[in-house]
Amino acid sequence: MNQKSSLREVPQFVSGVLTGNTLIYDGFYPALVGFNTIPKVAVVPILIIWFGVGSVPAIITAFLLAFFPILVNVATGIATVEPELQDVLRALGASKWQTIRKVGLPRAMPYFFASLKVAITVAFVGSIIAETVGSNAGIGNFMLVASSRFEVPLAFASLLVTGAMGIAMYAIAGAIESRMTGWATRTGGGAA
Numbered sequence: 001m002n003q004k005s006s007l008r009e010v011p012q013f014v015s016g017v018l019t020g021n022t023l024i025y026d027g028f029y030p031a032l033v034g035f036n037t038i039p040k041v042a043v044v045p046i047l048i049i050w051f052g053v054g055s056v057p058a059i060i061t062a063f064l065l066a067f068f069p070i071l072v073n074v075a076t077g078i079a080t081v082e083p084e085l086q087d088v089l090r091a092l093g094a095s096k097w098q099t100i101r102k103v104g105l106p107r108a109m110p111y112f113f114a115s116l117k118v119a120i121t122v123a124f125v126g127s128i129i130a131e132t133v134g135s136n137a138g139i140g141n142f143m144l145v146a147s148s149r150f151e152v153p154l155a156f157a158s159l160l161v162t163g164a165m166g167i168a169m170y171a172i173a174g175a176i177e178s179r180m181t182g183w184a185t186r187t188g189g190g191a192a
Helices: 003-018 022-037 040-051 055-079 083-091 096-134 139-148 152-180
Strands: none
Touching: 022 055, 040 055, 040 096, 055 096, 083 096, 096 139, 096 152, 139 152
């Protein structure tokens, strides 16, 4: 099997495992990729029109930015279940759902946490953009007010607070990851 055909089989496997129907995958995934390419800063004014000024557009913007990398990585984790393991599970009478639940999802957990740590930092960026565009509170609004008053130290302080919050959330996700997926971490002490 060459590399090109194995790359084509990954989406087919993911769609087969998750939905059992490649038509749903073939229709849904390109739309998801297309939506992900839309600049979220362009979506924020629409969210403000729909939900008003406040924290809801910031939360939705953070979710929209964080969702795609997590989805792609979890799908990759599920897709990396070895075909031999699938054959064994099928021979033992496991259904597709049992294969996902017992093997696919645990296999996807390291991928989930890796993408979660990336998504956390992107979500902070999205929420600050939304707070800058349309909010009466929050760090984004605070930075906008501080820079309009030429209070550069306050603007930099808000950047430092954002960075500290991002580091703290990253560390929390890392601690949860090591607790939940310690079995997947390889140490350097093993034999080669």
